Amino acid sequence: MTFQYEIFWIVVSFLLTVMVLSYLLGDNVFFRIAAHLFIGVTSGYVVLLIINEIILPYMLNPLITGTWIDRLWLGIPILLILLLIISQIKKFTWIGSLPLAYLAGLAAAVAVGGAVFGTLIPQSRTIIDSFDPAIVNVTSGQGWVNILDAVVMLIGVIGTLSFFHFGRKRNPETDADLSKRPMIFEGLSKIGQVFIGITLGAVFAGIFSSTLLALIDRILIIGQFITNLIGSV
Amino acid sequence: MTEIIICPECGAENPEDATFCEVCHAPLIVDEESDLISPKSLDQDDFDLLNAVEDDLPGLLHALKQDDQSLSSGEGNLEEGEPVLESDDLFNPDEGQEGNEIPDWLHRIRERASEEDDSVGEITQKISAAKDSLAGEKRSSQHESFESWIQKLRGPIRGMPEEKLEEGVDDEDTEQEPEDVTPKEPDWLQKIRQAEGKISTTDASENIGDGEEKLLNWLATLEEPGEKETVDEEDAEEEDENTQQVETDVSGVTQEVAVNGEPSFEVIPPKLQVTPEEKTQAEKLASMIMDESTPRPIRKLKRRSPLGSARFFFALLLIVSLSVSLFLGQRGLIQTPAIMPQTEGFLNWAENIPQGSSLLLVFDYQPAFSSEINLIATPVLERLAEEESKISVISSSISGPVLYRQLFQGIGALEAVSIVDLGYFPIGAFGAFDLGMGFSANWVLAGLPDSPKNLPSGGFDGILIFADTYEGARAWIEQLTILMPETTINLLVTDQAMPMLMPYFDSGQVKGMVSGLNSGAILESELSQSSQTAARWWAYQVGLILMMGVMVIGAIYAGYQHKEERGEG
Numbered sequence: 001m002t003f004q005y006e007i008f009w010i011v012v013s014f015l016l017t018v019m020v021l022s023y024l025l026g027d028n029v030f031f032r033i034a035a036h037l038f039i040g041v042t043s044g045y046v047v048l049l050i051i052n053e054i055i056l057p058y059m060l061n062p063l064i065t066g067t068w069i070d071r072l073w074l075g076i077p078i079l080l081i082l083l084l085i086i087s088q089i090k091k092f093t094w095i096g097s098l099p100l101a102y103l104a105g106l107a108a109a110v111a112v113g114g115a116v117f118g119t120l121i122p123q124s125r126t127i128i129d130s131f132d133p134a135i136v137n138v139t140s141g142q143g144w145v146n147i148l149d150a151v152v153m154l155i156g157v158i159g160t161l162s163f164f165h166f167g168r169k170r171n172p173e174t175d176a177d178l179s180k181r182p183m184i185f186e187g188l189s190k191i192g193q194v195f196i197g198i199t200l201g202a203v204f205a206g207i208f209s210s211t212l213l214a215l216i217d218r219i220l221i222i223g224q225f226i227t228n229l230i231g232s233v
Numbered sequence: 234m235t236e237i238i239i240c241p242e243c244g245a246e247n248p249e250d251a252t253f254c255e256v257c258h259a260p261l262i263v264d265e266e267s268d269l270i271s272p273k274s275l276d277q278d279d280f281d282l283l284n285a286v287e288d289d290l291p292g293l294l295h296a297l298k299q300d301d302q303s304l305s306s307g308e309g310n311l312e313e314g315e316p317v318l319e320s321d322d323l324f325n326p327d328e329g330q331e332g333n334e335i336p337d338w339l340h341r342i343r344e345r346a347s348e349e350d351d352s353v354g355e356i357t358q359k360i361s362a363a364k365d366s367l368a369g370e371k372r373s374s375q376h377e378s379f380e381s382w383i384q385k386l387r388g389p390i391r392g393m394p395e396e397k398l399e400e401g402v403d404d405e406d407t408e409q410e411p412e413d414v415t416p417k418e419p420d421w422l423q424k425i426r427q428a429e430g431k432i433s434t435t436d437a438s439e440n441i442g443d444g445e446e447k448l449l450n451w452l453a454t455l456e457e458p459g460e461k462e463t464v465d466e467e468d469a470e471e472e473d474e475n476t477q478q479v480e481t482d483v484s485g486v487t488q489e490v491a492v493n494g495e496p497s498f499e500v501i502p503p504k505l506q507v508t509p510e511e512k513t514q515a516e517k518l519a520s521m522i523m524d525e526s527t528p529r530p531i532r533k534l535k536r537r538s539p540l541g542s543a544r545f546f547f548a549l550l551l552i553v554s555l556s557v558s559l560f561l562g563q564r565g566l567i568q569t570p571a572i573m574p575q576t577e578g579f580l581n582w583a584e585n586i587p588q589g590s591s592l593l594l595v596f597d598y599q600p601a602f603s604s605e606i607n608l609i610a611t612p613v614l615e616r617l618a619e620e621e622s623k624i625s626v627i628s629s630s631i632s633g634p635v636l637y638r639q640l641f642q643g644i645g646a647l648e649a650v651s652i653v654d655l656g657y658f659p660i661g662a663f664g665a666f667d668l669g670m671g672f673s674a675n676w677v678l679a680g681l682p683d684s685p686k687n688l689p690s691g692g693f694d695g696i697l698i699f700a701d702t703y704e705g706a707r708a709w710i711e712q713l714t715i716l717m718p719e720t721t722i723n724l725l726v727t728d729q730a731m732p733m734l735m736p737y738f739d740s741g742q743v744k745g746m747v748s749g750l751n752s753g754a755i756l757e758s759e760l761s762q763s764s765q766t767a768a769r770w771w772a773y774q775v776g777l778i779l780m781m782g783v784m785v786i787g788a789i790y791a792g793y794q795h796k797e798e799r800g801e802g
Contacts, residue, residue, distance in 0.1 A: 021552075022550070024544075024545055024548045025545065026541075042631070045631065046631050048629055049634070049657060050659075053634070053657040054656075054657070054659075055658050058655065073681060082791055106663075107660075107662075107663075110662050110663060110666050110712070111662060112707070113715070114662060114666075114711030114712050114715065115711065117715050118710065118711025118712065118714050118715050118742075119707070119711055120735075122714070122740045122741075122742055123736055123740055125740070126736070126739055126740040126741075128318070163360075192760050196638070199732065199733075202732040203729065203732050203733065205728075206727070206728040206729040206730070206731055206732055206748075206749075207728075207729040208780060209728035209729070209749055209750070209777075210602060210605055210701075210727045210728045210729040210749070212773065212776045212777070213604055213608070213728075213749070213750060213773065214601055214602065214604055214605065215551075215552075215555065215776070216555055216559065216604075216769050216772045216773060216776065217604030217769075218561060218606075219469045219552065219772075220559055220768070220769070223556060223559060223560050227560075
């Protein structure tokens with residue numbers, strides 16, 4: 001029974017893999033069936049996941065088994081949920097602005113706080129620390145390499161920031177070509193382009209590497225299935 | 234402020250000491266204080282309105298008239314012979330003598346004049362101001378003078394023979410009218426006369442003497458702009474033949490025409506006035522229409538690109554090559570890849586995991602990348618199982634709860650290892666914030682329900698983040714480095730996420746990071762005896778070389794195609 005169960009799912013996975021790979025021949029009905037199947041399964045799975053992982057443990061269980069204080073606290077999210085549901089009625093669309101404002105404010109606070117204190121400040125400090133003599137000379141004989149590394153990093157940072165500088169000239173009367181940025185930004189942005197190009201190239205290489213590994217894994221599964229099928233016969 | 238005297242004849246403003254009007258030379262009868270109109274004696278609004286009338290009276294009347302035209306279509310014009318109306322009654326909406334013969338727009342003017350002090354009521358104020366200046370013992374005679382002043386509004390047409398005027402003007406008026414009437418007039422009067430040019434001067438001359446009725450007629454004739462009224466029908470019939478000179482003017486005013494050798498007057502329909510901006514816009518529109526009507530150049534249909542076939546060919550070649558290298562090729566590594574600093578940092582942490590340590594595993598990747606994550610996660614999880622670590626699992630991807638079970642099931646440690654599922658968070662940043670606040674918050678709201686999560690009391694000894702994208706990993710790193718700065722964070726990510734996460738390793742926020750097949754091979758050799766990477770190594774190398782070849786061929790083809798297109802161009 002277990003063997004048949006496993007065989008069934010191996011066959012299903014093999015067929016779905018082949019159906020997806022059939023896209024190489026162009027858009028076809030098999031690829032569409034597989035795509036719709038994945039979308040449908042994912043939707044159903046998400047619904048069950050939300051019910052099991054969020055609604056039941058965080059809302060229904062405390063409502064049923066919790067104290068009166070717990071239930072009072074739950075009144076806040078339940079009220080927000082009700083407002084969102086009511087806002088689906090055209091006449092009461094404005095009611096939804098309250099829970100949406102709460103969500104937007106919360107998301108902004110979390111995201112901005114994380115970006116500033118979790119990325120911007122630590123990364124800026126890293127750039128500054130790279131010129132710290134104590135760090136540069138930490139390895140004897142490697143000092144010039146560290147300095148070069150720090151200089152390249154600084155040039156890359158300034159160049160990349162310059163590339164995304166979209167300010168305009170302050171004195172358009174004296175400068176003929178308004179479409180161009182100031183000369184210093186133009187020059188730095190050219191350098192920044194090189195760094196951005198290298199970064200995007202590295203990202204592309206990483207994407208290709210990841211997808212290649214995924215393809216190898218699929219081919220391996222198909223090959224093992226066929227090998228097992230031939231072996232069993 | 235200097236005082237002024239308004240001429241009872243033409244309404245022109247004259248200095249205080251003038252005895253005759255500077256415009257019409259009419260005697261300025263200064264009678265007591267009533268004729269001295271001091272600015273202080275007038276309401277300031279009256280002055281403003283008068284000034285406004287001077288500037289804008291013709292345009293205002295035209296606007297009202299046009300507004301009326303859109304509303305009333307069947308209203309009749311005023312007919313001649315209507316009873317003479319007093320000036321105050323002129324705008325009386327209750328006046329029933331006109332009946333349906335008075336246009337609706339005129340009714341509206343009257344209504345507004347009776348209800349409001351502004352808009353067309355300004356005319357009334359002007360008239361009233363002029364009348365007030367004539368109040369006194371000669372009130373009755375001045376009223377007649379006012380009628381003549383109204384006629385003056387229609388006034389002598391420039392160049393019109395004096396006899397023509399005298400024929401239609403009352404005797405009293407003609408007696409007061411100086412013979413040498415000069416065209417020097419105030420601007421506002423010129424504007425009125427300019428607008429008046431829409432009616433024929435002959436018509437005007439015929440009706441001169443009708444007093445305020447003339448004003449009605451004049452207003453009524455404004456209803457049909459451009460309607461050409463001639464002196465009489467006979468003259469109109471002979472007009473084309475005998476016209477010797479017609480000076481057209483864009484303003485559409487009355488022009489002098491010689492008819493049968495005698496000067497006459499006709500109304501020249503106003504020409505369309507086109508400003509330079511309007512002309513430019515019209516030219517642009519015309520050119521646009523021309524462009525749309527012109528036949529478009531026929532573009533050659535590009536022959537079907539061979540890229541579709543090439544794409545299929547290379548995909549097939551890649552699959553066949555990978556299959557051959559996977560199943561028939563050599564297995565095993567030629568040499569262990571070089572260890573990168575981030576991999577070295579991860580290895581140092583993994584090799585020194587204390588026994589029974591409490592670890593948090595964050596799952597934030599999709600099933601499509603499970604094969605790559607499995608390659609690097611399997612040696613680490615085997616190590617954790619050996620050290621009997623207490624593992625807590627939290628997910629920010631929908632597949633997380635399934636993937637961690639699959640992962641531990643793959644190493645046969647699902648039952649052996651103590652795993653606490655902390656649940657699923659739809660948004661990674663919120664999950665990380667909630668988790669971090671659970672350990673770092675120094676304040677708790679009274680009565681707040683306890684979290685259903687079973688968090689370890691002493692915190693975590695380390696955090697492992699499994700992620701397939703840069704964004705997913707970054708959300709966790711940002712929040713956890715703020716809220717749990719003492720906890721070591723390590724990353725197990727895909728190759729596509731690794732480049733953008735390197736700065737977090739350089740800044741020290743992340744202790745170590747492993748990704749892809751190379752790191753998997755190193756971890757296998759250092760931490761376990763599994764051989765998943767060895768089975769894929771050759772296929773991976775073949776795939777890389779093949780794709781590099783494809784990219785080179787593609788670049789050459791693109792250059793060739795670009796050159797060909799330039800040649801065609």
